Amino acid sequence: MSTHIDPVNPAAAHDAIPAVDPRLLVREQGFSGYLNEFGRKMKAGDLGSIPVVIGLVVIWSIFQGLNSNFLSPENLTNIAITMVATGMIAVGIIFVLLLGEIDLSVGSVSGVSGAIVAVLAVTHGVNEWLAILAAVAGGALIGAIHGFFFARIGAPAFAVTLSGLLFWSGAMLQILGSNGTINIDSDGVVGKLTTYYFSDVAAGYGLAAVAVVAYFLASFSDSKRRQAAGVPSRPLGEILLRTGLLALFTFGPAAVFNQYKGLPLAVVLFVVVLVGTDFVLRRTSFGRNVFALGGSVEASRRAGINVTGIRIAVFSISGTFAAIGGLFWASKIAAANQSAGAGDLLMNVIAAAVIGGTSLFGGRGRTWNALLGVMVITSIQYGLALEGIATPIQYMITGAVLLATVVIDSVTRKTQKTAGRA
């Protein structure tokens, strides 16, 4: 069998780009191949980020038509800063959604985190960094507790975190005590989270430049390594195209921010979190195991993956990011109050994750989805607020948008099944 000549694939091990099964639709090299693949993916229901980007363009055009201030640097900066709180929580919930589970407690947990920081730092005068550490560690612990009941005891995640939703909002009220609202020093660390700007124009452009160069070098060296190893690699043209797109989406926002007060700290932190979590999910064993669990729990178990450990870790991550989101929330309203983490926050978080393209069925999604989704949600909120449309209507619109997204997700999944890509 070692001398067996493969009739279809004679060059397999040696050529960098071997001949493949002729029935298989793989992308040809070059840009026309790119377009072909794009069309095929569309038909197969592999829509990726396209619907969201189109949706975002439509939303922005409508609101800009209604109010010419909508796309002003000031309003866009405000949207960017406000969305970070929801976005951080959404990053955490994406980990849970990748498992095919849900965490309904994130809103309440974010409220607890804000309350912990306020009570420790303001009421008890604890060092603010310590207070932040306590709040984030608290979130991680709460998440781990949920994870324990789900993974170890075997209770449905939905039920565990629904109990958590009530329990932790009670805990938050208890921590806040009778007066209900604790104002936060807006010049403190937490306050600065959403009020600090890198006002030097060089900051925004510099960061964009670093990102673009780093991306290009990483892609280029990866492509070189692939060539050396004799596996398919991205052609230089494609790398340049991708780098160009990245430049557009980094220098563009940097220019907008620089026309107002500069690059907001909150946005920088959010991007750092997105890059970091994306790396963890796609480049580490842990991330691979999360996807595996979302694909098939039994297969993962048989592959020797520590199912219980991964599940607990994922819920702990969700709690951690809920806590971090809570800090941004407290910073934004400069207070910890009784309504923190309540209302439509949970819905917005789930909507952001799903709108961005994370599947509710597990195993499909990226943390970058949180960015796109939360931009859509926050843009709608700001646009409606600019038009003076009241909260009830806002709730109804957000609800309708979430439903629409879930429908897209379900239809996508069905199409993908028939196209053999579920």
Next chain:
Amino acid sequence: MVHVSAAPVLALRGVSKRFGAVQALTDVELEVHSGEVVALVGDNGAGKSTLVKTIAGVHPIDDGVIEWQGRPVSITKPHDAQNLGIATVYQDLALCDNIDVVGNLFLGRELKRRGVLDEVEMERRARELLTTLSIRIPSVRIPIASLSGGQRQTVAIARSMLGEPQLVILDEPTAALGVEQTAQVLDLVERLRERGHAVILISHNMADVKAVADKVAVLRLGRNNGVFTVADTSQEEIISAITGATENAVTRRAARTGEAHK
């Protein structure tokens, strides 16, 4: 036949397994030596897959002893079996649909470079492995969901070969395969034996069993029902052990009426 080593690689002594009200395995004995292919046969529901899963650590045994190279070991989770050098291809496939071929091949034992997944090396090794096994997959970067049943099966088999295991267990590996692929899997089994690996092969296909196995162990209703040397046993003898025709009058009569229907 070829007893390369004195102590069997794997020996089961009086292994029992219960699922609630179902006694799936009762006092099962089994020995596999290196360089030996043992076929495990039996009717549907005889307990073959359950036996495989106890060895692989998916369903830990309730009673009895598992010996690995002469020493009793405890296998309570899949990792235990993997660490001993047992690779398993399950009947109900154990692949993740949403992950690509490379990812599935290395699932649970990813290659890393400075703590980060080494996708390039994994892809290179995957292509090399698939080529040496003459396995044709359209691309190693498409999700398992887009492969045919037989292609998935070959990926699952390739996966078991990655870690140079000492014992390979194949639970009906050829059930979903075409003629050519079946021949390749049987070739593969023979090559494993030549390289001194031990193989447990489960199959309902007597022709396959006779072609590659050295010994045939028969399970019936969760119990041993004979171990035969393939070279000096006829197909009829094995079949009657499977159907229980050798057991007692009632089962023999059942077997006869079964034959009368044919």
